[in-house]
Amino acid sequence: MTLTADPGLAKHALTTMWTIRRFEEAVDDMFARGLMHGTMHLSIGQEAVPTGACMALSEGDYITSTHRGHGHCIAKGAKLDAMMAELLAKETGYCRGRGGSMHIADVATGNLGANGIVAGGVPIAAGAGLAVRMRGGSQVVVSFFGDGAVNEGAWHEGVNLAAIWDLPVVFVCENNRYGMSMSVDRAFNVDTLAERARGYGIPGVTVDGNDPQAVHDVVTDAVQRARSGGGPSFVEALTYRWKGHSKSDKNLYRTREEIESWRERDPIAAFESAVTGAAAATAPSVPPALSESDVEECRILARDRVREAIRTASAAPDADAATLTDAVYAPAGAPIAGGTRG
């Protein structure tokens, strides 16, 4: 699908990217003002990857996410008010205040959860793929992770299991160039992370992770391959996080110029230019998908959604310590994510 040509898809992609950005800007601001507790990992600058990837998925497909997972949740269709409520430590949050930013899941939309352990979701994704296969389902699992995960043992074990069993999993690496402060140039002895795929006998491709269309195209191919029994693939999306690793980051390991050069490659601005025809050197042969006012409408919609989420979440009751221990163990007969078994 061409996201830049179809007005409906273009609006969806743009609104999703703006929603991720506005959501994260809002939580960054609330944190700075002391209204939010704990820590968080922002993906501002990386919005094109979850947007392009999740638009390649169908209802019922699964994702596993990371500590930097707000974008994955939003792109997979999570409710903003429940996300915001979780960050604000409310009873109405996705995890009832038990998880916070790093553990948001939305089982109803197939999001099996963010993960505080680097590469923790990779073998879990393989297992979800195994469950799909054994249950005779047609779902696909997209496992998001960062460049740092690719050097974890769990990554290698999880990718290998998916490969030897031809599981319907797409491994999507958000290579934002740093595992906290460790640059990919120092952490890898390969030119592209996608080369690692060859070691597992699966296709691997590197794409511009700041272009939702490029991400969408390769993930769509990988999803089709997975759904038709062709096994897993590895997609390396090159992108960059504008903000620090977490709230403690002083950016000592990278230059202001480097950050600025990536801000100039803003995925949202580039996509807006593409969909309005502003990026074309000559007059486009087909009319642009969106007008300037359409673009403004997407921005306003994203802003309003985030504002509404903050309003709703702020008014919700705080997570209640009286029920703190009640979800340590699931009661007998508790429902499971996959729905009715067998």
Add this chain to the structure above:
Amino acid sequence: MTTTSDVGTGAVTAAGTEPVTGGAAAGGTAPAVAEPRTLTYSEAVREAMAQAMTADESVFLFGEDVGTYGGAFGVSGDLVHRFGTERVRDTPISELGIVGAAVGAGLAGMRPIVEIQFSDFTAQAMDQIANQAAKIHFMLGGAATVPMVLRAPGGSGTGAAAQHSQSLEAWFAHVPGLKVVMPSTAADAKGLLLSAIDDPNPVIVLEHKLLYKQSGPVPEDPVRVPLGETAVRRTGADVTIVATGVMVPRALEAAERLATDGVSAAVLDPRTLRPLDDQTIVDSVAATGRALLVQEAPRTGGFMSEIAARIVESPAFGRLQAPVSRLCGLDVPIPYAPQLEQAAVPQVDDIVAKAGELVRRW
């Protein structure tokens, strides 16, 4: 030998465990029912898995060499021929990946049973056990469950040395979100495993290598033994011996010998460390006034320390006639040489001596 009236003997019958020594079944005229069928502990585990897989399509077994090889200790045996390679699935040597895949499969609607060849190798998989499986249900506010069973043999006595002989139950029992099971009889090996498979939570089942070939009566039907019921293996008036795993048969043998010396020892087997039925233990200690807690694992930070704390925090404290005592493995890695290996963990003689001392001295 006098018996205590207030120990939870009801649990014994309800759970269908082996009869205690000298029980009513031992003598008298043969009843009109068939002899109870006998299986080895290993066969009982296999039968539980087979019955669970037959009853529920979502149950499957995977792990290293569980297929044609039949499992490193022969526990899966012929299951691959009965259920096929999809449901009795060989894996590469990838403990972290395997357990992670079980977490994912559990999240997505299956009920996986993972076999880890030696419980020591769970160290390779600990992130997925302790950070993922144990915590996902809680971290997600109860929105998802991780129904999975991890079976692994533990314990010393085979000359396999320090990396293949540990008793790691305290590691797992320390993590909220995990359930921890230690069967000591063939009937429990089956009944507790069936309950573990039914459970919507991650359950670690620590089998004992030395028990795999031990036989006992096992119901043919898929009779569940509930998690969280301490079994009273033997009643007694003078001292309560609490033991887990292979220490249970050793404690029973010790109790026999103690009886000939005029010491009446009760033997209790918690069977599940999480959830823990401490009430049955506390009730027994309140009646006998003495507690000897026996574990194979090293003393420091071991699970019997937890049981000791539960006893002294309970009203049984006021009934104690002797300090609560532990008899544990030494604080050493398990050694290779047989005489060293035996010296590293409690033997029957040690239990007899310690229990006798508790009764005579106090």
